Amino acid sequence: MPFSDYKTALVTGASSGIGAAVVERLCREGIKVHAIARSAGALKELAERTGCIAHVIDVTDRAAIADLANRVQFDILVNNAGVDRPKKFLQADEEDIDLLIDVNLRAVLHICRLIVPGMVARDRGHVINISSIAGNYNFGGNSTYHAVKAGVAMLSNQLRIDAFGKRVRVTEICPGRVATDIFNHVHGDDPSVRERFIDGFELPQAADIADAIAFAISAPVAVNIGHMEITPTLQVMGGLQTAKPETSAATYDAEGAKR
Ligand SMILES: NC(=O)c1ccc[n+]([C@@H]2O[C@H](COP(=O)([O-])OP(=O)(O)OC[C@H]3O[C@@H](n4cnc5c(N)ncnc54)[C@H](OP(=O)(O)O)[C@@H]3O)[C@@H](O)[C@H]2O)c1
Numbered sequence: 611m612p613f614s615d616y617k618t619a620l621v622t623g624a625s626s627g628i629g630a631a632v633v634e635r636l637c638r639e640g641i642k643v644h645a646i647a648r649s650a651g652a653l654k655e656l657a658e659r660t661g662c663i664a665h666v667i668d669v670t671d672r673a674a675i676a677d678l679a680n681r682v683q684f685d686i687l688v689n690n691a692g693v694d695r696p697k698k699f700l701q702a703d704e705e706d707i708d709l710l711i712d713v714n715l716r717a718v719l720h721i722c723r724l725i726v727p728g729m730v731a732r733d734r735g736h737v738i739n740i741s742s743i744a745g746n747y748n749f750g751g752n753s754t755y756h757a758v759k760a761g762v763a764m765l766s767n768q769l770r771i772d773a774f775g776k777r778v779r780v781t782e783i784c785p786g787r788v789a790t791d792i793f794n795h796v797h798g799d800d801p802s803v804r805e806r807f808i809d810g811f812e813l814p815q816a817a818d819i820a821d822a823i824a825f826a827i828s829a830p831v832a833v834n835i836g837h838m839e840i841t842p843t844l845q846v847m848g849g850l851q852t853a854k855p856e857t858s859a860a861t862y863d864a865e866g867a868k869r
Contacts, residue, residue, distance in 0.1 A: 613639040613828050616685035616736065620644045620678070622669050622721065623691030624662070625652035627790030628740060631816035632688050633662045635824050644682060646675075647691065669717035672724075679724040683732065686827060687725050689718045689762070690740045694796045699753035707754050715758040719765065726769060729778045736779045738823055739766045743786045743839065747847040770836070779834040781826045786841030789813040813842050 619636050623629035625647030633645045637660040645662040646669065647653055653664035667674045669691045693713050695706040718739065729735025744751050745759030766782035773780070793807040819840060826835040841847070861869045 613824070614641070615831070616641060616734075616827065618642045618644070618682060618684050619686035619688065620646065620682070620684045620721075620725065621662075621688040621690060622646045622717075624656060624664075625649040626795075627792055628785070628788060628816045628819045629688070629690040630656055631820035632690065632823055634660050635817070635820040636686070636827075637661050639824065639828075641686065644678065644684070646678075669721065670712050672720050675717075675721055676724055679721075679728070683728055684725050685729070685734060686736045686738070687721065687729075688738045688740070688823065689721060690738075691717065692740065692742075692792075694755045694792070695752055696796050697752060698750075702752070702754060706752075710752075710754045710758050714755070715761045718762055722765070722769065726773065726778065730773050730776045733776050734778070736781070736827055737766075737769060738781045738783060738826065739763075740783050740785070740819075741766070743784050743841060743847050746784055746839070749847060749849065766836075770834070777831055779826075779831070781823070781835050782837045783819065783823060783826075784837065784839045785814070785819055786839075786845045786847070787811070787813055788816060788819055788840075790816050811842065812844055814840060 619641050621629050621633050621643060624633045624645035633643050633656060636643045643662040644665060645653060645656060646665050646667045648666060648668050650666045653666060656662060657664040665678060691713060693709060695710065697706060722737065726737060739762050741762040742759040744756045745763040763782055766780050769780045789808050793803050797803045822838055822840055826838065829835060863869055
């Protein structure tokens, strides 16, 4: 049985980690894969290794994405490109918030706007959105990252409704910690970063996420795998925190002045 009837794919954030693994896997299955990222060198190496078609494009470059979407009819769209900033929300810079919204959410919305209508018109397509457990659970991360990934989660649910009645599938992939270079991209190249996030942990590899995506794509077209949460076995989300106040609550007089 063939892997899938789909012939073409667009994968964003293809120069490393999960995106590169997805490109590699889909190329192996005979799909013509267009791979997008900003790092020309890594993309060139990926194209030589896998046969993918590399495009050095920033996902926030709407004109470049629109040009590609006009030239190629994509059957599969993998919205994977993503960034994070390590700072907590209370220390966030203006640029941190804009970057996360631009890359992790705004670009995903515009790429879907440019590609999903064609899938609906052709009655054929599969959108894979890589969100995160951060989009579904609260924990001590960067609140902007949680917020934009929650946006991708809701977009995935809503896209199914927008495409309802057509054979357009939408799968949201919610990874927990995966052993990729994202932690160095976020926290810097210091070796202590690997020790903190990767070394000594038993973690899913990027290829494991690519296998899960391949499973969703290769399911019969009548089957939509909507949501996959993929975490390390030795990782759980959630928790309850209860604090005692550091100071007693202020009281105010009838005029609103602090007593
Ligand atoms: N690894 C994890 O633990 C984990 C957990 C949950 C969710 N995720 C999500 O999984 C996705 C992939 O993460 P990863 O772990 O594979 O991270 P990664 O190794 O840092 O890869 C991120 C990819 O996004 C690309 N990218 C970033 N900004 C871009 C832009 N403006 N335009 C085009 N491409 C851009 C990067 O390429 P260039 O820099 O070359 O452009 C790179 O290829 C992300 O959405 C991330 O949020 C990862």
